[in-house]
Amino acid sequence: MKLDIIKGHGSGNDFFLVDEFTTGYSFTETERSELAKLLCNRETSLGADGVLYIMNSERADGKMRVFNADGSEASMCGNGLRLAARYLCESKGLDHAVVETMKADLKVSKYKELYPDIQTYQVEISPVLFDLKALPLNLPQPVLMNERIPQLSEELEFTAVAVPNPHLITLVDTVTLKSDTQKLLSEKVNGPNQLFPDGVNVSFVKVLQTGEIYVRTFERGVGFTNACGTAMSASSLVTCLQQLNQFETAIDVYNNGGKVKCIVHQQGKNYRIDLIGNATYLFNASVDVDFDKGAFAVLSKKDLAEQSSYNRLQSEVQEYLMANLEG
Known part of the structure; x- marks a missing residue:
């Protein structure tokens, strides 16, 4: 089967x-799952x-x-949603759109440039669920808000939230961040x-200062990634709930792949x-996929000229993190 594909990234x-x-x-x-495992294998020419x-x-x-x-399906992906938003908006000539995902229909829109010459999109992350059954997390309580889980750590305090992907979030110091604890x-x-x-x-x-946080995420089904959009969103929410950042105010979220902004909206007891x-x-790229043999061949590949602008942003972010990710 011959396929035309695009490779892109959100925050790396x-x-x-x-x-x-x-x-x-x-x-x-089955083919959707198998195709993901084939194309995403980083031991091949793609990954x-x-x-x-x-x-x-x-x-x-x-x-x-x-x-x-690994072939599993995720209920949502914030970084991926920005790519999907761009593709749909450009294909249909839209500046605003609604994208159906597994758990919700989400508003997306083209946004002013986060950095010069970088295509930037704003996407909605919701629903936000604290009910442990939504993750699920098997504890004898309805929610987990800044509390210890003795089976995992005697020192760290966790918050559990689904957005709708399940997340376990803890605020740490630099020593813990640099250890193998995570x-x-x-x-x-x-x-x-x-x-x-x-x-x-x-x-x-790690809270860098008011309005700035650093987030590192181990994603289920993937492992450590440069960034996870729903994790950065959920982490921003947790810092607002702990009064370290403000609702309705943009938070700069740094990650190993770059930087995003998150704005947490509070509507009574509901959040987005x-x-x-x-x-x-x-x-x-154009690829020829043989599902029976579990293999593919790259027929053609054309590099695009967008990454150089992102490299400049990423370089500035890394310099900033080296200077500020201490203490």
Whole structure:
């Protein structure tokens, strides 16, 4: 099967976009999973964190489905949604759109440049759910807000939230951030365990100063990534709930892949988050996929000229983090 694909990234979190709504491509559920495992394998000539399938929707401007590198399907992906938003908006000539995802129809829009010559999109992250059944997290209580989980750590305090991907978030100091604590803890809750039967995304958050945080995330089904959009959104929410940042005010969120902005909106007891960041295309490619043999061949590949601008942003971010990610 011959496919035309685009590779892009949001904050260094990279994906292949597969267009099912204009090309007529059709896949079985097994093939979607297998294609993700094939294309995303970083031991091949391609490699990525996941595949975004862009599809028709009966109730929105388009639909996004997200498959991780291990072939599992994610309910949402904030960094991927920005790429899907760009693709749909450019394909349909829109500045604003609504994208159907597994759990919700989300508003997206083109946004003023986060940095010169960087395509920037704002996407809605919701619903926000604190009910532990939504993750799920097996504890004898309804929610977990800045509390210890003795089975995981005697020192760290966690907040559990689904947006709608499940997240376990803790605020840490630099010493903890530089230790192997996050790796060991994340591998524990994403292997066979009683607490998180479906696994969970684990984020360690360091507050740099008011209005600025650093987030590092271990994603279930992926491992450590340059950035996770829903994790950065959920982490911003947690800092607002702990009165370290303000609702309705943009928060600069730094990550190993770059930088985004998050605005946390509070509406009574309900919350939603705007995630604002890059949607950068890396290359177009044509591939020939043989599902029976579990293999593919790259027929052609054309690099695009967008990454150089993002490299400048990333360089500034790394310099900033080196100077400020201490203490």
